[in-house]
Amino acid sequence: MLHIRDLSVKYETEKRQALNSVNIKAKAGEFIVIAGPSGSGKSTLAKVLMSLIPNFIKADIEGVIEYNNESIFGLERKKLIKLLGYVPQYPSDFTTSLLVEEEIAFVLENLAIEANEIKMKLDYILDLLKIKHLKKRLITELSSGELQRVALAVAIITEAPLIILDEPIARIDSNSEVMLTELLRDIADKGHLVIAFEHRLDYILQKADRLIILDEGKIISDGLPKKTVDLLKNIDPPEIYTLECSSKEQILTVNEAVDKCGTFFTNLPDRQYKLNDLKIVDDENDVSVKLNNISFRYNSKTDMVLKDIDLSLYAGQSIGLMGINGSGKSTLLKVISGINKTASGEIYLNNSRVKSIRKSKNHVILVPENAKLFLIGPTPFLDLSRVIKEPRTIHSLYKETALTHLMNKKLYHLSEGERRLFAIINAFQFSDDIILIDEPTIGLDKRGRKVLSNLINRATSRNKTVIIASNDPRIFVDLDRLIVIQDGKICLDGEPREVLYKIENKTDLIPNQIVRFIQKMEEQFQMKLPHFVNSNEVNEFLGGVR
Amino acid sequence: MSFMLRRIYDGFLFKPDRFQIHPLLGLTIILLQFGFLIPNINWSLALLLTFVIFESVIFRNIRGSLSILWSLLPVIIILGGLTFLFGGWILCFRVLSRFFIGAIGFSFFFTSTNPSDLTRSLEKLYISSKAALIPSLALVIIPRIAKDSEDTFTALRLRGEIQGGFYRWLPKTLAILIASVIYRSEFLAQSLYFRGFGIQKRTHYRKIKITWMDVSRLVIWVTFLTLFIIFNYYGTLNFFV
Numbered sequence: 001m002l003h004i005r006d007l008s009v010k011y012e013t014e015k016r017q018a019l020n021s022v023n024i025k026a027k028a029g030e031f032i033v034i035a036g037p038s039g040s041g042k043s044t045l046a047k048v049l050m051s052l053i054p055n056f057i058k059a060d061i062e063g064v065i066e067y068n069n070e071s072i073f074g075l076e077r078k079k080l081i082k083l084l085g086y087v088p089q090y091p092s093d094f095t096t097s098l099l100v101e102e103e104i105a106f107v108l109e110n111l112a113i114e115a116n117e118i119k120m121k122l123d124y125i126l127d128l129l130k131i132k133h134l135k136k137r138l139i140t141e142l143s144s145g146e147l148q149r150v151a152l153a154v155a156i157i158t159e160a161p162l163i164i165l166d167e168p169i170a171r172i173d174s175n176s177e178v179m180l181t182e183l184l185r186d187i188a189d190k191g192h193l194v195i196a197f198e199h200r201l202d203y204i205l206q207k208a209d210r211l212i213i214l215d216e217g218k219i220i221s222d223g224l225p226k227k228t229v230d231l232l233k234n235i236d237p238p239e240i241y242t243l244e245c246s247s248k249e250q251i252l253t254v255n256e257a258v259d260k261c262g263t264f265f266t267n268l269p270d271r272q273y274k275l276n277d278l279k280i281v282d283d284e285n286d287v288s289v290k291l292n293n294i295s296f297r298y299n300s301k302t303d304m305v306l307k308d309i310d311l312s313l314y315a316g317q318s319i320g321l322m323g324i325n326g327s328g329k330s331t332l333l334k335v336i337s338g339i340n341k342t343a344s345g346e347i348y349l350n351n352s353r354v355k356s357i358r359k360s361k362n363h364v365i366l367v368p369e370n371a372k373l374f375l376i377g378p379t380p381f382l383d384l385s386r387v388i389k390e391p392r393t394i395h396s397l398y399k400e401t402a403l404t405h406l407m408n409k410k411l412y413h414l415s416e417g418e419r420r421l422f423a424i425i426n427a428f429q430f431s432d433d434i435i436l437i438d439e440p441t442i443g444l445d446k447r448g449r450k451v452l453s454n455l456i457n458r459a460t461s462r463n464k465t466v467i468i469a470s471n472d473p474r475i476f477v478d479l480d481r482l483i484v485i486q487d488g489k490i491c492l493d494g495e496p497r498e499v500l501y502k503i504e505n506k507t508d509l510i511p512n513q514i515v516r517f518i519q520k521m522e523e524q525f526q527m528k529l530p531h532f533v534n535s536n537e538v539n540e541f542l543g544g545v546r
Numbered sequence: 547m548s549f550m551l552r553r554i555y556d557g558f559l560f561k562p563d564r565f566q567i568h569p570l571l572g573l574t575i576i577l578l579q580f581g582f583l584i585p586n587i588n589w590s591l592a593l594l595l596t597f598v599i600f601e602s603v604i605f606r607n608i609r610g611s612l613s614i615l616w617s618l619l620p621v622i623i624i625l626g627g628l629t630f631l632f633g634g635w636i637l638c639f640r641v642l643s644r645f646f647i648g649a650i651g652f653s654f655f656f657t658s659t660n661p662s663d664l665t666r667s668l669e670k671l672y673i674s675s676k677a678a679l680i681p682s683l684a685l686v687i688i689p690r691i692a693k694d695s696e697d698t699f700t701a702l703r704l705r706g707e708i709q710g711g712f713y714r715w716l717p718k719t720l721a722i723l724i725a726s727v728i729y730r731s732e733f734l735a736q737s738l739y740f741r742g743f744g745i746q747k748r749t750h751y752r753k754i755k756i757t758w759m760d761v762s763r764l765v766i767w768v769t770f771l772t773l774f775i776i777f778n779y780y781g782t783l784n785f786f787v
Contacts, residue, residue: 081742084740099660108751110743112749115752154741366700387706
């Protein structure tokens with residue numbers, strides 16, 4: 001039994017408390033999701049549970065954390081390791097070896113487990129997480145989704161009774177999201193206590209036993225996901241829950257929504273519903289990025305990561321790149337930005353051929369997945385002041401996004417989501433033409449997503465091109481175009497509405513919940529429905545008859 | 547700068563799919579090479595250079611060696627030029643040959659040594675786990691720092707901050723490099739803590755076998771030592787004066 005009593009944490013550099021009288025009781029076999037907006041104290045709670053605070057990060061702690069009536073603070077290290085399994089927010093930061101098998105076996109070697117047993121456990125865990133093919137691979141060459149699974153393998157291989165995961169779903173594709181969620185449920189069913197700190201709640205809440213909501217360091221609700229999801233503040237609830245019929249019935253799964261909301265659709269009189277017009281830009285003069293027959297591989301001995309890509313991206317367009325982990329999304333962004341040199345083919349930016357980053361200077365900006373590597377100034381304000389010399393302009397820019405209270409904070413003291421948001425905001429000021437963002441939604445709360453959406457709209461209205469690679473299918477519905485990459489090739493390309501309705505049949509991906517809902521409705525009730533992509537459209541459609 | 551960092555990464559990264567040398571043999575040979583770099587004996591440096599190049603060719607690590615040499619190109623040009631101008635070609639040879647031997651030798655050591663196996667081998671020699679981990683951490687962390695620095699340097703470049711003379715952007719890049727080292731070290735310490743490193747005597751899940759590669763390497767370096775002893779016995783060869 002885990003018992004957190006009156007836990008308060010205050011960082012030495014901060015004025016306000018990061019956690020304020022937190023109380024949680026949890027028992028073995030439970031699967032708990034802890035959600036909250038950026039800066040709400042989620043990561044702090046994870047770090048205290050892991051004893052990172054106070055062992056590595058200085059902070060004042062009050063209160064007690066006990067597991068089976070024994071305080072976690074001051075617990076002997078061997079006991080602590082056997083008790084806790086941890087999947088960090090950035091697994092790449094926490095690796096100690098170069099090879100996948102070594103990384104997973106390291107902890108078992110340290111616990112003095114016999115070689116034969118280690119081999120058995122290693123094979124079992126690789127098989128369980130479907131990562132057997134990664135066994136001999138270098139960690140530095142894994143995609144972020146693959147790395148996430150390796151980190152999970154490290155966390156569960158010790159059979160620790162308490163598993164803590166910091167944003168486990170943020171970096172993985174929708175297919176892996178479902179797989180991982182089911183796996184976490186299985187782990188909990190085997191008697192482990194699983195605590196996941198997460199923003200993306202679409203699937204994870206279906207399998208969770210409890211949802212704890214944190215806000216400004218306090219627990220504002222704790223209970224069954226169905227009962228508490230309504231209290232989510234500044235976090236997107238599962239998409240299906242935002243259907244009016246679902247929220248009334250407290251529905252969290254697509255299947256349940258089909259069963260319970262089906263009658264609303266079947267009782268509808270025949271009516272026409274006009275979906276938003278497609279935004280089509282195909283004037284050859286407006287081409288901002290043109291890729292001719294692009295192929296790329298990391299070295300001459302590896303397979304091609306991108307294969308014969310032909311692509312024209314237009315000025316004023318927002319484009320999404322979707323694909324399973326390791327399909328080549330991030331690589332394509334790096335090729336466009338000039339970081340990765342192609343094995344063959346030509347790249348044109350604004351109709352002039354580009355061979356190196358030097359030539360593309362100021363035309364392209366790339367925000368990498370690890371936002372820590374993008375911001376250079378000690379504070380967001382100072383970072384932006386490298387390009388915008390007028391402090392008033394910076395101030396008004398941050399004021400629009402309601403972030404002035406954070407702009408002079410040291411980057412090291414910002415939460416992951418806040419840092420990412422600043423990186424994105426600053427990036428939009430750096431480039432004249434093309435903005436590339438890798439996984440922008442990691443750690444972003446509802447407000448952050450809104451800021452991102454506004455920035456994209458403003459940039460495209462100024463004829464800039466915005467390209468986003470993401471594993472979060474919900475971000476694509478508002479973009480102008482969606483490209484799906486599979487095995488290094490473009491598999492689907494078109495308006496997001498069209499593409500999202502094709503991906504389940506043509507790729508290994510799963511679309512967002514609303515698309516799945518409509519597809520299942522059509523299948524179950526043999527009816528033809530407009531291709532809605534978000535809950536607003538569905539609610540509007542149903543609103544006319546209820 | 548970016549190409550230098552990329553090449554350091556390529557030249558120092560362990561290549562599991564190619565070949566692996568017994569870590570203790572690798573460590574012994576690299577220490578041996580170091581030992582022979584200390585005295586100012588021209589023929590010894592020339593012999594050593596010949597052997598490291600030969601080894602690099604037969605074990606197919608030319609690419610890795612060239613990567614490191616390319617990354618050191620500005621240093622080689624500046625240092626070579628200065629030593630040639632102020633000390634003549636013998637001094638130039640002495641300085642540059644040490645650079646080449648170091649680059650080629652280290653590249654071979656890094657690319658052919660599994661860091662975890664190195665720790666295991668040292669532990670077998672009754673060296674404490676903490677001391678045994680230090681050299682292997684270097685093998686893990688150096689390519690990563692190079693990669694971090696390259697990514698950050700690229701971000702700086704795309705932001706248009708790498709402009710003008712190198713004196714403008716070099717301090718910035720070095721600051722990033724130092725930040726990366728601190729950042730990586732901090733997380734590494736946390737990671738070792740949570741993986742239970744150092745709490746007790748470790749077990750080893752893999753046995754390190756001696757392969758024909760190890761034997762061939764041993765033959766090469768025994769030959770080198772024999773030649774060195776012979777040359778030394780018969781007096782310094784009339785080579786480079």
